Amino acid sequence: MEFYQADPTLENYWRGVILFGRNVASYKFALASALYEVDKTGSDLITLDQLAVPFSHYLCEHLKHAPKQITSRSSQFLETCLKFNRGEITHAQLIEATVRLGFNNVIDAFHYVNQGEIDKRFFLDERKTHNGIRLTDNFYSLGERLQYKNLAFETNARWNLVEQAWSMGISRNLVGVEFDEDNQLLFTRVNARRVDITSCRDSLNGYQKGRCFYCFKPISLVPGDAELADVDHFIPWSARHEVSNINGVWNLVLACRCCNRGVEGKSARIPELRLLQRLHTRNEYFIQSKLPLHETIVLQTGQRPEARKSFLQRNWQAALNKLIHTWKPNAEGEATF
Structure with a gap:
Protein backbone atom coordinates (compact mmCIF):
# COMPACT_ATOMS: atom_id res chain seq x y z
CA MET A 1 0.00 0.00 0.00
CA GLU A 2 1.02 3.62 -0.50
CA PHE A 3 2.09 4.10 3.13
CA TYR A 4 5.20 1.93 2.88
CA GLN A 5 5.60 1.82 -0.90
CA ALA A 6 6.25 5.58 -0.92
CA ASP A 7 8.95 5.14 1.73
CA PRO A 8 9.92 1.43 1.74
CA THR A 9 11.99 1.32 4.91
CA LEU A 10 11.88 -1.68 7.22
CA GLU A 11 10.28 0.35 9.99
CA ASN A 12 7.47 1.46 7.68
CA TYR A 13 6.78 -2.11 6.58
CA TRP A 14 6.61 -3.00 10.27
CA ARG A 15 4.28 -0.06 10.89
CA GLY A 16 2.13 -1.30 8.03
CA VAL A 17 1.57 -4.50 10.00
CA ILE A 18 0.82 -2.73 13.29
CA LEU A 19 -1.24 0.21 12.02
CA PHE A 20 -3.06 -1.21 9.01
CA GLY A 21 -3.34 -4.95 9.57
CA ARG A 22 -6.81 -6.43 10.04
CA ASN A 23 -7.65 -6.85 13.72
CA VAL A 24 -10.01 -9.56 14.90
CA ALA A 25 -7.90 -10.15 18.01
CA SER A 26 -5.05 -8.34 19.76
CA TYR A 27 -2.60 -11.22 19.28
CA LYS A 28 -0.66 -9.38 16.57
CA PHE A 29 0.10 -6.56 19.02
CA ALA A 30 1.12 -9.09 21.68
CA LEU A 31 3.41 -10.89 19.23
CA ALA A 32 5.05 -7.63 18.14
CA SER A 33 5.53 -6.63 21.78
CA ALA A 34 7.08 -10.03 22.53
CA LEU A 35 9.46 -9.73 19.58
CA TYR A 36 10.77 -6.40 20.87
CA GLU A 37 12.10 -8.33 23.88
CA VAL A 38 13.90 -11.01 21.87
CA ASP A 39 17.60 -11.34 22.60
CA LYS A 40 19.11 -10.19 19.33
CA THR A 41 22.56 -11.51 20.28
CA GLY A 42 21.39 -15.12 20.60
CA SER A 43 20.06 -17.70 18.16
CA ASP A 44 17.79 -16.60 15.35
CA LEU A 45 15.49 -19.52 16.24
CA ILE A 46 12.90 -18.52 18.85
CA THR A 47 10.98 -21.51 20.17
CA LEU A 48 7.33 -21.19 21.07
CA ASP A 49 8.26 -21.90 24.70
CA GLN A 50 10.53 -18.86 24.67
CA LEU A 51 8.04 -16.67 22.82
CA ALA A 52 5.14 -17.74 25.05
CA VAL A 53 6.56 -16.00 28.14
CA PRO A 54 6.45 -12.34 26.90
CA PHE A 55 3.48 -13.03 24.59
CA SER A 56 1.24 -14.26 27.42
CA HIS A 57 2.57 -11.58 29.78
CA TYR A 58 1.42 -8.73 27.54
CA LEU A 59 -1.99 -10.28 26.96
CA CYS A 60 -2.51 -10.91 30.68
CA GLU A 61 -1.56 -7.33 31.50
CA HIS A 62 -3.94 -5.88 28.90
CA LEU A 63 -6.75 -8.16 30.06
CA LYS A 64 -6.54 -6.54 33.50
CA HIS A 65 -7.87 -3.23 32.15
CA ALA A 66 -9.55 -4.34 28.89
CA PRO A 67 -11.34 -7.71 29.09
CA LYS A 68 -12.28 -7.68 25.39
CA GLN A 69 -9.22 -8.70 23.37
CA ILE A 70 -11.00 -10.51 20.54
CA THR A 71 -14.04 -9.87 18.36
CA SER A 72 -15.44 -13.40 18.69
CA ARG A 73 -17.59 -14.28 21.69
CA SER A 74 -15.10 -16.53 23.41
CA SER A 75 -11.53 -17.81 23.31
CA GLN A 76 -10.17 -20.81 25.16
CA PHE A 77 -6.72 -19.24 25.25
CA LEU A 78 -7.91 -15.90 26.65
CA GLU A 79 -9.97 -17.77 29.24
CA THR A 80 -6.73 -19.41 30.33
CA CYS A 81 -5.07 -15.98 30.61
CA LEU A 82 -7.97 -14.77 32.76
CA LYS A 83 -7.63 -17.84 34.99
CA HIS A 91 2.58 -19.72 35.32
CA ALA A 92 3.78 -23.07 33.97
CA GLN A 93 0.20 -23.97 33.04
CA LEU A 94 -0.23 -20.59 31.36
CA ILE A 95 2.90 -21.11 29.25
CA GLU A 96 1.83 -24.62 28.28
CA ALA A 97 -1.56 -23.33 27.13
CA ASP A 108 0.34 -17.11 9.84
CA ALA A 109 -1.46 -13.74 9.77
CA PHE A 110 1.28 -11.44 11.04
CA HIS A 111 2.69 -10.35 7.66
CA HIS A 130 11.72 -26.62 15.04
CA ASN A 131 8.62 -25.70 17.11
CA GLY A 132 9.26 -22.00 16.70
CA ILE A 133 9.96 -19.08 14.38
CA ARG A 134 13.24 -18.04 12.79
CA LEU A 135 14.07 -14.34 12.75
CA THR A 136 15.18 -12.94 9.40
CA ASP A 137 17.89 -10.44 8.57
CA ASN A 138 15.09 -7.88 8.16
CA PHE A 139 14.23 -8.19 11.85
CA TYR A 140 17.83 -7.78 12.96
CA SER A 141 18.29 -4.80 10.65
CA LEU A 142 15.07 -3.29 12.00
CA GLY A 143 16.55 -3.46 15.50
CA GLU A 144 19.48 -1.32 14.36
CA ARG A 145 17.34 1.42 12.86
CA THR A 155 2.36 -0.66 19.14
CA ASN A 156 1.02 -0.21 22.65
CA ALA A 157 -0.84 2.96 21.67
CA ARG A 158 -2.47 1.22 18.70
CA TRP A 159 -3.40 -1.71 20.93
CA ASN A 160 -5.03 0.63 23.45
CA LEU A 161 -7.06 2.37 20.74
CA VAL A 162 -8.33 -0.88 19.22
CA GLU A 163 -9.32 -2.50 22.49
CA GLN A 164 -11.18 0.65 23.55
CA ALA A 165 -13.18 0.55 20.33
CA TRP A 166 -14.02 -3.12 20.95
CA SER A 167 -15.05 -2.44 24.53
CA MET A 168 -17.51 0.24 23.38
CA GLY A 169 -18.97 -1.90 20.59
CA ILE A 170 -17.79 0.00 17.54
CA SER A 171 -20.68 -1.07 15.30
CA ARG A 172 -23.21 0.30 17.75
CA ASN A 173 -21.41 3.25 19.24
CA LEU A 174 -18.88 5.11 17.11
CA VAL A 175 -15.86 6.15 19.13
CA GLY A 176 -15.10 9.86 19.19
CA VAL A 177 -11.44 10.31 20.18
CA GLU A 178 -10.65 13.64 21.83
CA PHE A 179 -7.42 15.35 22.94
CA ASP A 180 -6.43 16.52 26.42
CA GLU A 181 -3.66 19.05 25.79
CA ASP A 182 -2.67 19.43 29.45
CA ASN A 183 -1.97 15.72 29.86
CA GLN A 184 -1.12 14.98 26.20
CA LEU A 185 -3.67 12.14 26.15
CA LEU A 186 -6.30 10.86 23.78
CA PHE A 187 -9.59 10.03 25.50
CA THR A 188 -13.21 9.23 24.76
CA ARG A 189 -16.48 9.48 26.63
CA VAL A 190 -18.64 6.57 27.74
CA ASN A 191 -22.07 7.60 29.06
CA ALA A 192 -20.70 11.10 29.77
CA ARG A 193 -17.75 9.58 31.68
CA ARG A 194 -14.26 10.34 30.43
CA VAL A 195 -12.08 7.31 29.61
CA ASP A 196 -8.37 7.92 28.97
CA ILE A 197 -7.10 5.76 26.10
CA THR A 198 -3.44 6.38 25.38
CA SER A 199 -0.67 8.88 24.74
CA CYS A 200 -1.45 11.24 21.88
CA ARG A 201 2.22 11.41 20.92
CA ASP A 202 2.58 7.61 20.74
CA SER A 203 -0.62 7.28 18.69
CA LEU A 204 0.32 9.80 16.00
CA ASN A 205 3.98 9.00 15.46
CA GLY A 206 3.64 5.91 13.27
CA TYR A 207 1.32 7.65 10.80
CA GLN A 208 4.00 10.32 10.33
CA LYS A 209 6.67 7.63 9.91
CA GLY A 210 8.56 8.89 12.95
CA ARG A 211 9.28 12.29 11.47
CA CYS A 212 8.37 15.90 12.15
CA PHE A 213 5.22 16.71 10.21
CA TYR A 214 6.74 19.92 8.87
CA CYS A 215 10.46 19.42 8.19
CA PHE A 216 10.69 15.57 8.23
CA LYS A 217 13.47 15.54 10.79
CA PRO A 218 13.42 12.28 12.83
CA ILE A 219 11.59 12.62 16.16
CA SER A 220 11.47 10.49 19.29
CA LEU A 221 8.85 9.11 21.68
CA VAL A 222 11.35 8.28 24.43
CA PRO A 223 10.73 10.45 27.53
CA GLY A 224 13.68 12.75 28.18
CA ASP A 225 15.09 12.38 24.66
CA ALA A 226 16.46 15.59 23.16
CA GLU A 227 14.36 14.93 20.05
CA LEU A 228 11.12 14.20 21.93
CA ALA A 229 8.22 15.25 19.70
CA ASP A 230 5.81 18.07 20.47
CA VAL A 243 -12.25 26.95 13.43
CA SER A 244 -14.61 24.35 14.83
CA ASN A 245 -13.20 21.42 16.82
CA ILE A 246 -9.65 22.77 16.61
CA ASN A 247 -8.62 20.18 19.25
CA GLY A 248 -9.80 17.33 17.01
CA VAL A 249 -7.42 14.56 16.00
CA TRP A 250 -7.67 15.85 12.40
CA ASN A 251 -5.71 18.97 13.45
CA LEU A 252 -3.06 17.36 15.67
CA VAL A 253 0.42 16.66 14.32
CA LEU A 254 3.81 15.85 15.82
CA ALA A 255 6.56 18.39 15.32
CA CYS A 256 10.18 18.80 16.32
CA ARG A 257 10.83 21.52 18.86
CA CYS A 258 12.52 23.73 16.27
CA CYS A 259 9.45 23.80 14.00
CA ASN A 260 6.98 24.09 16.85
CA ARG A 261 8.61 26.63 19.13
CA GLY A 262 12.02 27.53 17.76
CA VAL A 263 13.14 31.02 16.79
CA GLU A 264 12.04 30.40 13.21
CA GLY A 265 9.22 28.03 14.16
CA LYS A 266 5.54 28.13 13.34
CA SER A 267 4.30 29.65 16.59
CA ALA A 268 0.90 31.29 15.90
CA ARG A 269 1.31 31.44 12.14
CA ILE A 270 -0.62 29.17 9.79
CA PRO A 271 1.30 26.63 7.69
CA GLU A 272 1.47 27.41 3.98
CA LEU A 273 -1.26 26.02 1.75
CA ARG A 274 0.81 23.17 0.25
CA LEU A 275 1.04 21.56 3.70
CA LEU A 276 -2.74 21.18 3.75
CA GLN A 277 -2.42 18.31 1.26
CA ARG A 278 0.08 16.65 3.62
CA LEU A 279 -2.41 16.95 6.47
CA HIS A 280 -5.12 15.39 4.29
CA THR A 281 -2.80 12.48 3.39
CA ARG A 282 -1.95 11.88 7.05
CA ASN A 283 -5.63 11.94 7.98
CA GLU A 284 -6.40 9.44 5.22
CA TYR A 285 -3.85 7.12 6.85
CA PHE A 286 -6.02 7.30 9.97
CA ILE A 287 -9.01 6.22 7.91
CA GLN A 288 -7.12 3.32 6.30
CA SER A 289 -6.12 2.23 9.80
CA LYS A 290 -9.79 1.58 10.65
CA LEU A 291 -11.19 1.72 14.15
CA PRO A 292 -11.29 3.94 16.07
CA LEU A 293 -9.35 6.70 14.29
CA HIS A 294 -11.30 5.98 11.09
CA GLU A 295 -14.58 6.72 12.82
CA THR A 296 -13.17 9.79 14.57
CA ILE A 297 -11.85 11.44 11.39
CA VAL A 298 -15.05 10.71 9.46
CA LEU A 299 -17.16 12.18 12.26
CA GLN A 300 -14.95 15.26 12.50
CA THR A 301 -14.28 16.02 8.84
CA GLY A 302 -16.69 14.22 6.48
CA GLN A 303 -17.76 10.90 5.01
CA ARG A 304 -15.92 11.13 1.68
CA PRO A 305 -12.41 12.31 0.66
CA GLU A 306 -13.81 15.30 -1.25
CA ALA A 307 -15.78 16.43 1.81
CA ARG A 308 -12.71 16.02 4.02
CA LYS A 309 -10.59 18.10 1.65
CA SER A 310 -13.25 20.83 1.60
CA ALA A 331 13.22 20.84 4.97
CA GLU A 332 15.41 18.50 7.09
CA GLY A 333 14.47 15.31 5.25
CA GLU A 334 12.72 14.01 2.14
CA ALA A 335 8.93 14.41 2.22
CA THR A 336 7.30 10.95 2.12
CA PHE A 337 3.61 11.90 2.48
Whole structure:
Protein backbone atom coordinates (compact mmCIF):
# COMPACT_ATOMS: atom_id res chain seq x y z
CA MET A 1 0.00 0.00 0.00
CA GLU A 2 1.02 3.62 -0.50
CA PHE A 3 2.09 4.10 3.13
CA TYR A 4 5.20 1.93 2.88
CA GLN A 5 5.60 1.82 -0.90
CA ALA A 6 6.25 5.58 -0.92
CA ASP A 7 8.95 5.14 1.73
CA PRO A 8 9.92 1.43 1.74
CA THR A 9 11.99 1.32 4.91
CA LEU A 10 11.88 -1.68 7.22
CA GLU A 11 10.28 0.35 9.99
CA ASN A 12 7.47 1.46 7.68
CA TYR A 13 6.78 -2.11 6.58
CA TRP A 14 6.61 -3.00 10.27
CA ARG A 15 4.28 -0.06 10.89
CA GLY A 16 2.13 -1.30 8.03
CA VAL A 17 1.57 -4.50 10.00
CA ILE A 18 0.82 -2.73 13.29
CA LEU A 19 -1.24 0.21 12.02
CA PHE A 20 -3.06 -1.21 9.01
CA GLY A 21 -3.34 -4.95 9.57
CA ARG A 22 -6.81 -6.43 10.04
CA ASN A 23 -7.65 -6.85 13.72
CA VAL A 24 -10.01 -9.56 14.90
CA ALA A 25 -7.90 -10.15 18.01
CA SER A 26 -5.05 -8.34 19.76
CA TYR A 27 -2.60 -11.22 19.28
CA LYS A 28 -0.66 -9.38 16.57
CA PHE A 29 0.10 -6.56 19.02
CA ALA A 30 1.12 -9.09 21.68
CA LEU A 31 3.41 -10.89 19.23
CA ALA A 32 5.05 -7.63 18.14
CA SER A 33 5.53 -6.63 21.78
CA ALA A 34 7.08 -10.03 22.53
CA LEU A 35 9.46 -9.73 19.58
CA TYR A 36 10.77 -6.40 20.87
CA GLU A 37 12.10 -8.33 23.88
CA VAL A 38 13.90 -11.01 21.87
CA ASP A 39 17.60 -11.34 22.60
CA LYS A 40 19.11 -10.19 19.33
CA THR A 41 22.56 -11.51 20.28
CA GLY A 42 21.39 -15.12 20.60
CA SER A 43 20.06 -17.70 18.16
CA ASP A 44 17.79 -16.60 15.35
CA LEU A 45 15.49 -19.52 16.24
CA ILE A 46 12.90 -18.52 18.85
CA THR A 47 10.98 -21.51 20.17
CA LEU A 48 7.33 -21.19 21.07
CA ASP A 49 8.26 -21.90 24.70
CA GLN A 50 10.53 -18.86 24.67
CA LEU A 51 8.04 -16.67 22.82
CA ALA A 52 5.14 -17.74 25.05
CA VAL A 53 6.56 -16.00 28.14
CA PRO A 54 6.45 -12.34 26.90
CA PHE A 55 3.48 -13.03 24.59
CA SER A 56 1.24 -14.26 27.42
CA HIS A 57 2.57 -11.58 29.78
CA TYR A 58 1.42 -8.73 27.54
CA LEU A 59 -1.99 -10.28 26.96
CA CYS A 60 -2.51 -10.91 30.68
CA GLU A 61 -1.56 -7.33 31.50
CA HIS A 62 -3.94 -5.88 28.90
CA LEU A 63 -6.75 -8.16 30.06
CA LYS A 64 -6.54 -6.54 33.50
CA HIS A 65 -7.87 -3.23 32.15
CA ALA A 66 -9.55 -4.34 28.89
CA PRO A 67 -11.34 -7.71 29.09
CA LYS A 68 -12.28 -7.68 25.39
CA GLN A 69 -9.22 -8.70 23.37
CA ILE A 70 -11.00 -10.51 20.54
CA THR A 71 -14.04 -9.87 18.36
CA SER A 72 -15.44 -13.40 18.69
CA ARG A 73 -17.59 -14.28 21.69
CA SER A 74 -15.10 -16.53 23.41
CA SER A 75 -11.53 -17.81 23.31
CA GLN A 76 -10.17 -20.81 25.16
CA PHE A 77 -6.72 -19.24 25.25
CA LEU A 78 -7.91 -15.90 26.65
CA GLU A 79 -9.97 -17.77 29.24
CA THR A 80 -6.73 -19.41 30.33
CA CYS A 81 -5.07 -15.98 30.61
CA LEU A 82 -7.97 -14.77 32.76
CA LYS A 83 -7.63 -17.84 34.99
CA PHE A 84 -3.96 -17.00 35.48
CA ASN A 85 -4.84 -13.41 36.40
CA ARG A 86 -7.31 -14.74 38.96
CA GLY A 87 -4.67 -17.05 40.43
CA GLU A 88 -6.49 -20.23 39.38
CA ILE A 89 -3.59 -21.72 37.39
CA THR A 90 0.20 -21.57 37.63
CA HIS A 91 2.58 -19.72 35.32
CA ALA A 92 3.78 -23.07 33.97
CA GLN A 93 0.20 -23.97 33.04
CA LEU A 94 -0.23 -20.59 31.36
CA ILE A 95 2.90 -21.11 29.25
CA GLU A 96 1.83 -24.62 28.28
CA ALA A 97 -1.56 -23.33 27.13
CA THR A 98 0.05 -20.44 25.27
CA VAL A 99 2.31 -22.80 23.31
CA ARG A 100 -0.66 -25.05 22.52
CA LEU A 101 -3.31 -22.40 21.75
CA GLY A 102 -1.87 -18.89 21.57
CA PHE A 103 -0.06 -18.94 18.23
CA ASN A 104 -2.52 -20.91 16.09
CA ASN A 105 -3.44 -18.00 13.82
CA VAL A 106 -1.24 -15.01 14.60
CA ILE A 107 2.02 -16.38 13.17
CA ASP A 108 0.34 -17.11 9.84
CA ALA A 109 -1.46 -13.74 9.77
CA PHE A 110 1.28 -11.44 11.04
CA HIS A 111 2.69 -10.35 7.66
CA TYR A 112 -0.70 -9.91 5.96
CA VAL A 113 -2.01 -6.39 5.33
CA ASN A 114 -5.02 -5.64 3.13
CA GLN A 115 -5.44 -9.34 2.25
CA GLY A 116 -1.90 -9.65 0.92
CA GLU A 117 1.52 -10.38 2.37
CA ILE A 118 3.96 -7.49 2.70
CA ASP A 119 7.22 -7.66 0.74
CA LYS A 120 9.45 -7.91 3.81
CA ARG A 121 9.25 -10.84 6.24
CA PHE A 122 10.55 -10.41 9.78
CA PHE A 123 10.38 -14.08 10.72
CA LEU A 124 9.79 -17.47 9.11
CA ASP A 125 7.34 -20.05 10.43
CA GLU A 126 9.30 -23.14 11.53
CA ARG A 127 6.76 -24.59 13.94
CA LYS A 128 6.59 -27.89 12.08
CA THR A 129 10.35 -28.43 11.96
CA HIS A 130 11.72 -26.62 15.04
CA ASN A 131 8.62 -25.70 17.11
CA GLY A 132 9.26 -22.00 16.70
CA ILE A 133 9.96 -19.08 14.38
CA ARG A 134 13.24 -18.04 12.79
CA LEU A 135 14.07 -14.34 12.75
CA THR A 136 15.18 -12.94 9.40
CA ASP A 137 17.89 -10.44 8.57
CA ASN A 138 15.09 -7.88 8.16
CA PHE A 139 14.23 -8.19 11.85
CA TYR A 140 17.83 -7.78 12.96
CA SER A 141 18.29 -4.80 10.65
CA LEU A 142 15.07 -3.29 12.00
CA GLY A 143 16.55 -3.46 15.50
CA GLU A 144 19.48 -1.32 14.36
CA ARG A 145 17.34 1.42 12.86
CA LEU A 146 16.98 4.80 14.53
CA GLN A 147 13.19 4.48 14.63
CA TYR A 148 13.23 1.07 16.36
CA LYS A 149 13.05 2.65 19.83
CA ASN A 150 9.71 4.26 18.89
CA LEU A 151 7.96 1.10 17.69
CA ALA A 152 7.09 -0.34 21.11
CA PHE A 153 5.37 2.94 22.08
CA GLU A 154 3.45 2.98 18.80
CA THR A 155 2.36 -0.66 19.14
CA ASN A 156 1.02 -0.21 22.65
CA ALA A 157 -0.84 2.96 21.67
CA ARG A 158 -2.47 1.22 18.70
CA TRP A 159 -3.40 -1.71 20.93
CA ASN A 160 -5.03 0.63 23.45
CA LEU A 161 -7.06 2.37 20.74
CA VAL A 162 -8.33 -0.88 19.22
CA GLU A 163 -9.32 -2.50 22.49
CA GLN A 164 -11.18 0.65 23.55
CA ALA A 165 -13.18 0.55 20.33
CA TRP A 166 -14.02 -3.12 20.95
CA SER A 167 -15.05 -2.44 24.53
CA MET A 168 -17.51 0.24 23.38
CA GLY A 169 -18.97 -1.90 20.59
CA ILE A 170 -17.79 0.00 17.54
CA SER A 171 -20.68 -1.07 15.30
CA ARG A 172 -23.21 0.30 17.75
CA ASN A 173 -21.41 3.25 19.24
CA LEU A 174 -18.88 5.11 17.11
CA VAL A 175 -15.86 6.15 19.13
CA GLY A 176 -15.10 9.86 19.19
CA VAL A 177 -11.44 10.31 20.18
CA GLU A 178 -10.65 13.64 21.83
CA PHE A 179 -7.42 15.35 22.94
CA ASP A 180 -6.43 16.52 26.42
CA GLU A 181 -3.66 19.05 25.79
CA ASP A 182 -2.67 19.43 29.45
CA ASN A 183 -1.97 15.72 29.86
CA GLN A 184 -1.12 14.98 26.20
CA LEU A 185 -3.67 12.14 26.15
CA LEU A 186 -6.30 10.86 23.78
CA PHE A 187 -9.59 10.03 25.50
CA THR A 188 -13.21 9.23 24.76
CA ARG A 189 -16.48 9.48 26.63
CA VAL A 190 -18.64 6.57 27.74
CA ASN A 191 -22.07 7.60 29.06
CA ALA A 192 -20.70 11.10 29.77
CA ARG A 193 -17.75 9.58 31.68
CA ARG A 194 -14.26 10.34 30.43
CA VAL A 195 -12.08 7.31 29.61
CA ASP A 196 -8.37 7.92 28.97
CA ILE A 197 -7.10 5.76 26.10
CA THR A 198 -3.44 6.38 25.38
CA SER A 199 -0.67 8.88 24.74
CA CYS A 200 -1.45 11.24 21.88
CA ARG A 201 2.22 11.41 20.92
CA ASP A 202 2.58 7.61 20.74
CA SER A 203 -0.62 7.28 18.69
CA LEU A 204 0.32 9.80 16.00
CA ASN A 205 3.98 9.00 15.46
CA GLY A 206 3.64 5.91 13.27
CA TYR A 207 1.32 7.65 10.80
CA GLN A 208 4.00 10.32 10.33
CA LYS A 209 6.67 7.63 9.91
CA GLY A 210 8.56 8.89 12.95
CA ARG A 211 9.28 12.29 11.47
CA CYS A 212 8.37 15.90 12.15
CA PHE A 213 5.22 16.71 10.21
CA TYR A 214 6.74 19.92 8.87
CA CYS A 215 10.46 19.42 8.19
CA PHE A 216 10.69 15.57 8.23
CA LYS A 217 13.47 15.54 10.79
CA PRO A 218 13.42 12.28 12.83
CA ILE A 219 11.59 12.62 16.16
CA SER A 220 11.47 10.49 19.29
CA LEU A 221 8.85 9.11 21.68
CA VAL A 222 11.35 8.28 24.43
CA PRO A 223 10.73 10.45 27.53
CA GLY A 224 13.68 12.75 28.18
CA ASP A 225 15.09 12.38 24.66
CA ALA A 226 16.46 15.59 23.16
CA GLU A 227 14.36 14.93 20.05
CA LEU A 228 11.12 14.20 21.93
CA ALA A 229 8.22 15.25 19.70
CA ASP A 230 5.81 18.07 20.47
CA VAL A 231 2.07 17.68 19.85
CA ASP A 232 1.11 20.68 17.74
CA HIS A 233 -2.12 22.15 16.37
CA PHE A 234 -1.64 22.41 12.59
CA ILE A 235 -4.13 25.28 12.54
CA PRO A 236 -2.96 27.27 15.57
CA TRP A 237 -4.96 27.36 18.78
CA SER A 238 -5.23 31.14 18.43
CA ALA A 239 -7.75 30.53 15.59
CA ARG A 240 -10.02 28.45 17.84
CA HIS A 241 -12.91 30.90 17.56
CA GLU A 242 -12.81 30.72 13.76
CA VAL A 243 -12.25 26.95 13.43
CA SER A 244 -14.61 24.35 14.83
CA ASN A 245 -13.20 21.42 16.82
CA ILE A 246 -9.65 22.77 16.61
CA ASN A 247 -8.62 20.18 19.25
CA GLY A 248 -9.80 17.33 17.01
CA VAL A 249 -7.42 14.56 16.00
CA TRP A 250 -7.67 15.85 12.40
CA ASN A 251 -5.71 18.97 13.45
CA LEU A 252 -3.06 17.36 15.67
CA VAL A 253 0.42 16.66 14.32
CA LEU A 254 3.81 15.85 15.82
CA ALA A 255 6.56 18.39 15.32
CA CYS A 256 10.18 18.80 16.32
CA ARG A 257 10.83 21.52 18.86
CA CYS A 258 12.52 23.73 16.27
CA CYS A 259 9.45 23.80 14.00
CA ASN A 260 6.98 24.09 16.85
CA ARG A 261 8.61 26.63 19.13
CA GLY A 262 12.02 27.53 17.76
CA VAL A 263 13.14 31.02 16.79
CA GLU A 264 12.04 30.40 13.21
CA GLY A 265 9.22 28.03 14.16
CA LYS A 266 5.54 28.13 13.34
CA SER A 267 4.30 29.65 16.59
CA ALA A 268 0.90 31.29 15.90
CA ARG A 269 1.31 31.44 12.14
CA ILE A 270 -0.62 29.17 9.79
CA PRO A 271 1.30 26.63 7.69
CA GLU A 272 1.47 27.41 3.98
CA LEU A 273 -1.26 26.02 1.75
CA ARG A 274 0.81 23.17 0.25
CA LEU A 275 1.04 21.56 3.70
CA LEU A 276 -2.74 21.18 3.75
CA GLN A 277 -2.42 18.31 1.26
CA ARG A 278 0.08 16.65 3.62
CA LEU A 279 -2.41 16.95 6.47
CA HIS A 280 -5.12 15.39 4.29
CA THR A 281 -2.80 12.48 3.39
CA ARG A 282 -1.95 11.88 7.05
CA ASN A 283 -5.63 11.94 7.98
CA GLU A 284 -6.40 9.44 5.22
CA TYR A 285 -3.85 7.12 6.85
CA PHE A 286 -6.02 7.30 9.97
CA ILE A 287 -9.01 6.22 7.91
CA GLN A 288 -7.12 3.32 6.30
CA SER A 289 -6.12 2.23 9.80
CA LYS A 290 -9.79 1.58 10.65
CA LEU A 291 -11.19 1.72 14.15
CA PRO A 292 -11.29 3.94 16.07
CA LEU A 293 -9.35 6.70 14.29
CA HIS A 294 -11.30 5.98 11.09
CA GLU A 295 -14.58 6.72 12.82
CA THR A 296 -13.17 9.79 14.57
CA ILE A 297 -11.85 11.44 11.39
CA VAL A 298 -15.05 10.71 9.46
CA LEU A 299 -17.16 12.18 12.26
CA GLN A 300 -14.95 15.26 12.50
CA THR A 301 -14.28 16.02 8.84
CA GLY A 302 -16.69 14.22 6.48
CA GLN A 303 -17.76 10.90 5.01
CA ARG A 304 -15.92 11.13 1.68
CA PRO A 305 -12.41 12.31 0.66
CA GLU A 306 -13.81 15.30 -1.25
CA ALA A 307 -15.78 16.43 1.81
CA ARG A 308 -12.71 16.02 4.02
CA LYS A 309 -10.59 18.10 1.65
CA SER A 310 -13.25 20.83 1.60
CA PHE A 311 -13.41 20.76 5.41
CA LEU A 312 -9.65 21.35 5.66
CA GLN A 313 -9.70 24.07 2.99
CA ARG A 314 -12.54 25.99 4.68
CA ASN A 315 -10.90 25.89 8.07
CA TRP A 316 -7.47 26.80 6.71
CA GLN A 317 -8.97 29.83 4.94
CA ALA A 318 -10.91 30.89 8.03
CA ALA A 319 -7.71 30.71 10.08
CA LEU A 320 -5.75 32.63 7.43
CA ASN A 321 -8.35 35.42 7.47
CA LYS A 322 -7.76 35.70 11.20
CA LEU A 323 -3.99 35.16 11.48
CA ILE A 324 -2.92 36.65 8.08
CA HIS A 325 0.68 35.36 8.20
CA THR A 326 1.73 32.00 6.77
CA TRP A 327 4.78 29.93 7.66
CA LYS A 328 7.09 27.68 5.62
CA PRO A 329 9.33 25.07 7.28
CA ASN A 330 12.93 24.38 6.31
CA ALA A 331 13.22 20.84 4.97
CA GLU A 332 15.41 18.50 7.09
CA GLY A 333 14.47 15.31 5.25
CA GLU A 334 12.72 14.01 2.14
CA ALA A 335 8.93 14.41 2.22
CA THR A 336 7.30 10.95 2.12
CA PHE A 337 3.61 11.90 2.48
